[in-house]
Amino acid sequence: MKRSKSSSRWLNEHVNDPYVKRAQKDGLRSRSSYKLMELNEKDKLIRPGMLVMDLGSAPGGWSQVAGKLVGEKGRVLATDILPMDGLDNVDFIQGDFTDNAVFQQLLDKLDGRQPDLIVSDIAPNISGVAAADQAASMYLVELTLDMVRQVLKPGGNYAVKVFQGEGSDEFLKDVRSSFEKVFIRKPEASRPRSREVYLVAKGFKG
Numbered sequence: 001m002k003r004s005k006s007s008s009r010w011l012n013e014h015v016n017d018p019y020v021k022r023a024q025k026d027g028l029r030s031r032s033s034y035k036l037m038e039l040n041e042k043d044k045l046i047r048p049g050m051l052v053m054d055l056g057s058a059p060g061g062w063s064q065v066a067g068k069l070v071g072e073k074g075r076v077l078a079t080d081i082l083p084m085d086g087l088d089n090v091d092f093i094q095g096d097f098t099d100n101a102v103f104q105q106l107l108d109k110l111d112g113r114q115p116d117l118i119v120s121d122i123a124p125n126i127s128g129v130a131a132a133d134q135a136a137s138m139y140l141v142e143l144t145l146d147m148v149r150q151v152l153k154p155g156g157n158y159a160v161k162v163f164q165g166e167g168s169d170e171f172l173k174d175v176r177s178s179f180e181k182v183f184i185r186k187p188e189a190s191r192p193r194s195r196e197v198y199l200v201a202k203g204f205k206g
């Protein structure tokens, strides 16, 4: 089968990507791990003993980093529609985050505990229809903010991937209304061509 131009370009970039090579060498599950490491270095998000929620966690690059940093006294609650292999200090629930039953399962697992930090790298499968992809992505991102508003500890932090485009400015405003400070970050490990940025929101107003 002949590869499309964009998939050959992706394959080329992937094979030659320094972060992909580094992830393999460092025993990390994905190059995305470096994005969370960079955010954490800059914004001091994760400390030992914390309870962290990781939304859209597969294959587990972020959970791997967070699990290590929270240590044995902390916990990460991760979720994804795809399966994810086990990791130290990480609980995992597989399911569609847009499904109420899955949302409820996550609340049940928390059992009244309030996460110190919620991170989300969730992104839908790309259909290629830009407007539909942007709408699907904003919908998922808004659901992560619903979760934040229901469970995050007052004073807690939230880091979320957003694709800049239709709806992203309104979302930023919405996040600002619930947090003391919001920073827009573009980690070096994020491909420059990608419209993704990360909002790091600190000090949940509760």
Ligand SMILES: C[S@@+](CC[C@H](N)C(=O)[O-])C[C@H]1O[C@@H](n2cnc3c(N)ncnc32)[C@H](O)[C@@H]1O
Binding pocket: 029, 030, 032, 033, 055, 056, 057, 058, 059, 060, 061, 062, 063, 079, 080, 081, 082, 095, 096, 097, 098, 121, 122, 123, 124, 125, 140
């Ligand atoms: C960029 S990847 C996350 C990578 C991850 N942070 C890591 O470091 O390995 C985005 C994830 O969002 C998940 N996702 C997309 N739609 C979802 C949905 N409706 N419910 C749950 N997860 C979803 C995808 O399955 C995918 O694993």
